[in-house]
Amino acid sequence: MPEGPELHLASCYINTVCAGLIFSGKVEKSEVSKNPEVLFESDAYVISATSRGKEIKLTLTPLKEEKNTLPGRGRDREELSQNGLQQPMDLVFRFGMSGSFKFTSAAELPKHAHLRFYTKESPHRALCFVDCRRFGRWEVHGTWQPDRGPCVMLEYEKFRLKIPPFENARTVLEALQHRKQSPDLTLSKKVKLKQENPDLLELCHAVPMEVIHMGGMGYGPEHSDDAAAFEEWLQCYCVPGMRSLRDGNGRTIWFQGEPGPMAPKGKKSRKKHSWVNADPEPPSPKVTKPVPKRSSKGSSSQEKVAKRSGRKKGKELIQGAENAKAHEARKPNTRSRRKASASQASPTNKAPAADRKRQASARRSTGAVTAAPRSRRVKAE
DNA sequence: CGTCCACGTCTAC
DNA sequence: TAGACCTGGACGG
The missing domain is CATH 3.20.190.10 (MutM-like, N-terminal)
Known part of the structure; x- marks a missing residue:
């Protein structure tokens, strides 16, 4: 995957x-x-x-x-x-x-x-x-695709984007200015500080590295089918209580707390009632057979897509729709998330492992929108 | 049964 | 920047 x-x-x-x-x-x-x-x-x-x-x-x-x-x-x-x-x-x-x-x-x-x-x-x-x-x-005879970005895990030093999903680039860059450390610290203190206060870029590296060291994902030794362990490890994605928004490309972005000033407007995570109410197309037989835009193979799958794009246009109207519960429980096709939610919601929940606690606490003070959920959960623990 | 959704690119308008 | 490319699981009626 x-x-x-x-x-x-x-x-x-x-x-x-x-x-x-x-x-x-x-x-x-x-x-x-x-x-x-x-x-x-x-x-x-x-x-x-x-x-x-x-x-x-x-x-x-x-x-x-x-x-x-x-x-x-x-x-x-x-x-x-x-x-x-x-x-x-x-x-x-x-x-x-x-x-x-x-x-x-x-x-x-x-x-x-x-x-x-x-x-x-x-x-x-x-x-x-x-x-x-x-x-x-x-x-x-393939080669690495030349115009791809660097590898977050193995070419971390080249990974220099520094932009949280919905933040102004200016804000990010100015914040980094203020992070300058006092020069009179010893080297070891500087390193320690850095590890305890990783910035967004370090998290881009540290989080995937955590996954690698966790192993599993079906690639672990033997049949340790530890999808459950991975889901337990996830602290934001698909976790009930976390929020999500669709970005301009229709991608769902998971986060906790404020989305940032540049969050897409009127693009709440789709909750069925929101867009069903806003659906401009009447539930007539017409809906099931829209005329495909492109002439072409006319495969059944294409019909499906055409049908869906009709929906998509309707969704733009959800702006004023009731959304109080929108982020509560609409989760993708995952069965075991509820378990995760139970542990997530409980402030008395213990950290699964000391190592993880350490890792997580190291992330505590980042302001990164995408990274925040992991650290905030730790605060609750 | 029908509808929606999913960890990503690609390319045609 | 939409739509195309696909299968299958979850969920609602």
């Missing part, structure tokens, strides 16, 4: 499960995937992975000299060296909304396994790129 730390965890997972393993044969693509074929074939090769931000790179490396039996018909010239040997190959993946890697028995491939690498052993096993929604992409 797509969060930055998860991509990194996926690369760790791949390197762990593929360590010492020999893969063999062709790389297999599902019929339904529109991603490119991976014309790689080797009797014996190894797989390794690296990550950078929200991309992951697999490297397929053939072992020593082996003769490729195929004449190379239909294969790109570059795939094979002059003597017909399979060259190493890099594949760069983006996960879209639902991509992940799984290593399973080849006999029972997971659903939506769109790219498969088979082991040489028997019974065969398969490293699979699994992606239910198929928004994920891969590129053969």
